[in-house]
Amino acid sequence: MNKIDELKQIIKNSKFYTEIKHSLHNHEFKRIRCLALGSPIESSNSRYQYALLLLLIELLNIKEISIYDPIFNEKDKELLRNFKIEETYPYPKDENTLFYMPHLPLKIMEQIINTEKPVYFIGNDIVSHTDRLSKQKLNELYPSMSILLHLLNDSTNNDGFTKVIKRRKQYKEPEINYDYNSVYFKDIEIKRYLNNFNKTDPWGTSFSDLAFHKLKI
Numbered sequence: 652m653n654k655i656d657e658l659k660q661i662i663k664n665s666k667f668y669t670e671i672k673h674s675l676h677n678h679e680f681k682r683i684r685c686l687a688l689g690s691p692i693e694s695s696n697s698r699y700q701y702a703l704l705l706l707l708i709e710l711l712n713i714k715e716i717s718i719y720d721p722i723f724n725e726k727d728k729e730l731l732r733n734f735k736i737e738e739t740y741p742y743p744k745d746e747n748t749l750f751y752m753p754h755l756p757l758k759i760m761e762q763i764i765n766t767e768k769p770v771y772f773i774g775n776d777i778v779s780h781t782d783r784l785s786k787q788k789l790n791e792l793y794p795s796m797s798i799l800l801h802l803l804n805d806s807t808n809n810d811g812f813t814k815v816i817k818r819r820k821q822y823k824e825p826e827i828n829y830d831y832n833s834v835y836f837k838d839i840e841i842k843r844y845l846n847n848f849n850k851t852d853p854w855g856t857s858f859s860d861l862a863f864h865k866l867k868i
């Protein structure tokens with residue numbers, strides 16, 4: 652068994668993977684768009700994330716994989732030669748693509764939301780990803796992420812997804828005018844993976860904070 656197959660087996664045997672399968676149950680995708688994988692050749696976390704990408708491809712019977720990270724070196728590109736390595740995303744913005752973006756920086760996530768318009772994505776839980784910024788600052792810097800967070804906090808729909816309870820603050824925050832006309836989505840649901848990070852996990856922090864997000868368009 653080669654190294655990547657070993658990592659796939661470790662993930663496959665985990666509760667985390669059972670949760671992933673459960674979250675994707677009843678969903679059909681034609682392609683995966685993978686962003687911010689890092690270098691699987693250089694980084695152990697990226698190797699585990701790559702192993703999960705391979706499992707997702709098998710699980711969902713995906714034939715088209717579009718991938719990009721500016722950090723890829725020649726050996727990474729050789730490893731990923733069966734995928735389309737493409738910086739821009741030439742596909743229709745629809746529900747057929749599962750975005751997989753493990754630990755994509757917030758600034759880039761804002762750009763991806765605005766340009767590639769994902770409907771489904773496995774990526775950093777948008778609540779914890781944005782919690783170092785006040786709502787006002789978030790709205791100034793990353794307006795689309797700010798609307799996503801606002802919709803999530805206000806969401807009343809809960810068809811199997813986790814509903815986030817609004818945190819009450821002691822002080823009154825300034826009123827924010829959310830520009831809903833600037834975004835393509837109307838609502839969001841999130842399914843958190845509870846078994847993706849534990850100090851004893853062989854994959855370390857590779858999957859920390861990841862969650863499945865569904866944007867309603």
Ligand SMILES: C[S@@+](CC[C@H](N)C(=O)[O-])C[C@H]1O[C@@H](n2cnc3c(N)ncnc32)[C@H](O)[C@@H]1O
Pocket residue numbers: 686687688689690694696697700719720721722753754755756759857
């Ligand atoms: C925090 S690192 C995460 C790397 C890896 N996924 C991990 O968890 O260790 C963020 C990654 O995003 C990549 N990145 C930066 N801009 C990007 C872009 N426009 N599209 C895709 N990936 C990008 C960086 O090169 C880097 O590898």
